[in-house]
Amino acid sequence: MHVGQFVAHRGYRSDYPENTLLAHQMAVEAGALFVETDIQMSADGVPVLYHDIDMLRLSGLQRRLDEFTAHQLTQVRVCEPERFGSRFEQEPLATLDAFVAWLAERPQVTAYIEIKPECRQGYGLNAVVQILNRLRSVFAQVVIISFDLDSIGLARHIGAPRVGVVLSTWQTVQMSVVNQIQPDVFFCDAYLVPDTVDLSSLKTPFVIYEVSEFSKAEYWLSRGAAQVETYNIGTMLETLAKK
Numbered sequence: 001m002h003v004g005q006f007v008a009h010r011g012y013r014s015d016y017p018e019n020t021l022l023a024h025q026m027a028v029e030a031g032a033l034f035v036e037t038d039i040q041m042s043a044d045g046v047p048v049l050y051h052d053i054d055m056l057r058l059s060g061l062q063r064r065l066d067e068f069t070a071h072q073l074t075q076v077r078v079c080e081p082e083r084f085g086s087r088f089e090q091e092p093l094a095t096l097d098a099f100v101a102w103l104a105e106r107p108q109v110t111a112y113i114e115i116k117p118e119c120r121q122g123y124g125l126n127a128v129v130q131i132l133n134r135l136r137s138v139f140a141q142v143v144i145i146s147f148d149l150d151s152i153g154l155a156r157h158i159g160a161p162r163v164g165v166v167l168s169t170w171q172t173v174q175m176s177v178v179n180q181i182q183p184d185v186f187f188c189d190a191y192l193v194p195d196t197v198d199l200s201s202l203k204t205p206f207v208i209y210e211v212s213e214f215s216k217a218e219y220w221l222s223r224g225a226a227q228v229e230t231y232n233i234g235t236m237l238e239t240l241a242k243k
Contacts, residue, residue: 001125001240005221007034007112009209010051015094015234017058017080019049021094021102026139028109030234031241034227036112036145039096039131041119046070047096050078053118057082059093064120066122070095096134099219103138111138112207114166117157128154135160145187153181164207167192187229190220200224214239 011023012030024035030076040050043066055061060081068076073095075178103111113135119127128151135142144155145164156163165178170192172178187207193199199206205226211217214236217228230236 001218001221001243002167003031003237003240004033005227006032006217006233006236006240007036007207007209007227007229008032009036009229009231010038011035012233013231017078017088017091019094020078020088020091021049021098022088022091024099024102028106031237032233033108034110034112036114036229037099038114038116039119040065040116041123041127041130042070043067044069044074045123045127045130046073046118047134048073049094049096049099051116053116066118068143089175096098096131096133100199101133103141107141110141110143112143112145112164115144115148115151117148117151120148120151125150125154126173127151129158132158132160143185145185149177149181152183153177156181163170170194190216193223198224199226 008027010018012027016023016026019037037049038051039047050065053064053065055065058078058080059076073093076093077089078093080090127167134139138162143162143164144160145166146152147166147168152163152165162184164187165183166187185205190208207227207229208220208225209229211228211230212232220228
């Protein structure tokens with residue numbers, strides 16, 4: 001086992017508000033070489049780091065993120081009030097542009113960029129074009145992933161060097177459209193993997209999520225997973241260092 005087999009899921013989410021630059025920075029300071037983040041679109045089509053389209057859980061607002069322009073979102077905080085109270089009430093919502101600038105300064109880090117399905121639902125495939133245009137300067141450091149197969153197919157077509165499919169069912173692996181995309185990686189919920197499958201026998205690497213315990217990380221890596229994705233990146237890497 002090694003550090004590169006652990007992916008910081010939405011940054012260091014267990015201890016910091018998810019998908020913030022703070023969460024990603026603290027993941028890297030804990031030793032992470034891989035992070036994952038989610039993309040939604042503002043009302044005027046600017047990509048931002050945010051998981052939910054509804055803002056109550058992350059920002060305490062009973063609104064949809066795509067009701068706000070990018071300028072308005074500069075006043076929004078990502079504080080996860082139910083988890084953290086007022087501790088992070090000043091933590092800003094990050095744009096994809098800000099994340100790209102952060103990533104470019106950390107060439108040792110690779111980022112999985114997940115395009116949420118709402119991006120294409122709200123803005124069509126142009127959303128994928130906008131996202132990729134902003135990522136071109138760090139293409140060597142990113143892998144574009146999504147549940148949305150049309151988004152990933154377009155990303156591959158217009159030049160994304162590495163793409164991945166997030167599986168909604170195990171059967172998605174065998175879909176003809178997935179074979180046409182030829183993804184570089186599959187992301188898969190641990191609960192979807194059949195008990196009899198040896199992941200190392202499959203030609204495409206698998207990242208298994210959500211893995212919250214080190215013993216589970218050992219289990220999935222022993223079953224052939226290339227990486228595991230965790231909210232608890234700091235604890236995981238501390239435990240790894242003691243092995």
